[in-house]
Amino acid sequence: MRHARLQVVLGLCMLLGCQMAWGRAAVQVTRISFTPRADQTGYVVRIHTTDHVSAYQEPEWLDAHRLQLVLFYTEPAPSLQHDPPAGPVVSYTIEPQNGHLILRFQFAEGLAVEAAAYRDRLSTDILLGLTVTSAPVADVASLPSPQQANTPPARTVALKPESSTPRNLDRWHLDTVVIDAGHGGKDPGAVANGVREKDVTLAVALKLGAYLQQQGLRVIYTRTSDRFVELRERGRIANEAGGKLFISLHCNAAPGDRSAYGAETYFLGLHKTEAARRVMERENSVVRLESDPSQYEAFTEQELILMTLAQSAYLRKSEKLAMLVQEEFAHRTGRVNRGVKQAGFYVLWSASMPAILVELGFLTNPREAAFLKSKAGQEQMAQAIFRAVQAFKELYERELAFPASAR
Structure with a gap:
């Protein structure tokens, strides 16, 4: 059902946005980078782009440890730089589909993470803010930094869907x-x-x-x-x-x-x-x-x-x-x-x-x-x-x- 909804949204966007995109080069993603938040409560994933992204679909949880973000009318640059995953992210994938770009992030087991996407005020980039609300480690600062992490991002993610638990639902409570x-x-x-x-x-x-x-x-x-x-x-x-x-x-x-x-x-x-x-x-x-x-x-x-x-x-x-x-x-x-x-x-x-x-x-x-x-x-x-x-x-x-x- 979730895949069908995404296809409907992508299809409608193709129809409604064709005139807007006509004659204009597609926005390209040039790099995915990871930076610890200054308040030590999480990380920021920066999606570097060549221009303002027309629209994006809000982050959607696929299961307890996978998150999806869709950027419309966006494509990967030929020289796209994949920085190693860091913080709560253990791997990520980038998939072009029908002129749009689907990014999926996999998080470490045992972490409860809140996510929000927003436009960077000082650039054309899209930011994905990740807040770790609970973790089995002493604090967020002990999570791998971009310099420490050296595992390349996975091209595919194979996880069995997990049932919702009270801990997983906590991220959605209106607090x-x-x-x-x-x-x-x-x-x-x-x-x-x-x-x-x-x-x-x-x-x-x-x-x-x-x-x-x-x-x-x-x-x-x-x-x-x-x-x-x-x-x-x-x-x-x-x-x-x-x-x-x-x-x-x-x-x-x-x-x-x-x-x-x-x-x-x-x-x-x-x-x-x-x-x-x-x-x-x-x-x-x-x-x-x-x-x-x-x-x-x-x-x-x-x-x-x-x-x-x-x-x-x-x-x-x-x-x-x-x-x-x-x-x-x-x-x-x-x-x-x-x-x-x-x-x-x-x-x-x-x-x-x-x-x-x-x-x-x-x-x-x-x-x-x-x-x-x-x-x-x-x-x-x-x-x-x-x-x-x-x-x-x-x-x-x-x-x-x-x-x-x-x-």
């Missing part, structure tokens, strides 16, 4: 939530009725994080003060932290309609209405303040289609969380429910996990601005999102305990 307070620093976001978006989002983010921490969840913030953080950096923070959920908080604005009010929640996808497009463009416009706005040129509508195909499982979970958030806003907080929507927000693009963007309300509406400025209003919105995360976590982990094939 880390990344909270992104939109805007900050030199970017105030929307400003109306004496209220700045960056202040509201930070206040709600810190309150939400405190509620989640009280329930034993690990919380990562993209910012905890009034500072500017670039959009792709926010996704990188989430990926490197091993986040299981990404929640980006924002406030809406309708300069031409002071009566507009209510909350809405987005997940990544093609916008279907002009209103969604306007919200997306306003939130994405922050790139003009960043050091290199050109890094977003690869974020095209065609690539968004490919990404929604490759990350369909994440998007389904994102939609479910968005629905739970909106239900809490409407039924518990008394906010007007403007619904669940899709749009191509850059801040969601780089987060390799279920991710949503919440528009808490309209600052251009005087009454709603006053509500969002108040401590009581911020508490209510944070509590509503917290309850939605609780409900989502329960559903998510119930599926882990009772997978669809066993129900």
Whole structure:
């Protein structure tokens, strides 16, 4: 079934992406290298490329010790350099298929590893972050380094599929939530009725994080003060932290309609209405303040289609969380429910996990601005999102305990 799903995704990508790839040389992978993480908790596999990879499928576990990563419209360079495997990786394979590249990594027995793929902010490379969560050795530092390892990467991997055990399922438990307070620093976001978006989002983010921490969840913030953080950096923070959920908080604005009010929640996808497009463009416009706005040129509508195909499982979970958030806003907080929507927000693009963007309300509406400025209003919105995360976590982990094939 897994092989069939991959074939469907590859086939659709071939159909949808042929126009994009026409007349353009395929991206080539020139090297696979391994580097210990600075925090000594794992390794980073760097996939060196000649250009930006159009899209990639998120890492998928084939069994307890094998991981697969698919790079679309990518091929191996004739002089591809295979560095020896290191850290938790004992071997890896690189297989071209239908114009795409399939990388498979085999991990050492007895290790529990978490993996997340993300784009390198300073190059065109793809990074695969590997966090060792448990090991039979004293610490991760004792794993083989790239200099110590001299075993060439295997061309084939033959392993018998292993059944899921509680230890293997641990890597999927929803234990880390990344909270992104939109805007900050030199970017105030929307400003109306004496209220700045960056202040509201930070206040709600810190309150939400405190509620989640009280329930034993690990919380990562993209910012905890009034500072500017670039959009792709926010996704990188989430990926490197091993986040299981990404929640980006924002406030809406309708300069031409002071009566507009209510909350809405987005997940990544093609916008279907002009209103969604306007919200997306306003939130994405922050790139003009960043050091290199050109890094977003690869974020095209065609690539968004490919990404929604490759990350369909994440998007389904994102939609479910968005629905739970909106239900809490409407039924518990008394906010007007403007619904669940899709749009191509850059801040969601780089987060390799279920991710949503919440528009808490309209600052251009005087009454709603006053509500969002108040401590009581911020508490209510944070509590509503917290309850939605609780409900989502329960559903998510119930599926882990009772997978669809066993129900």
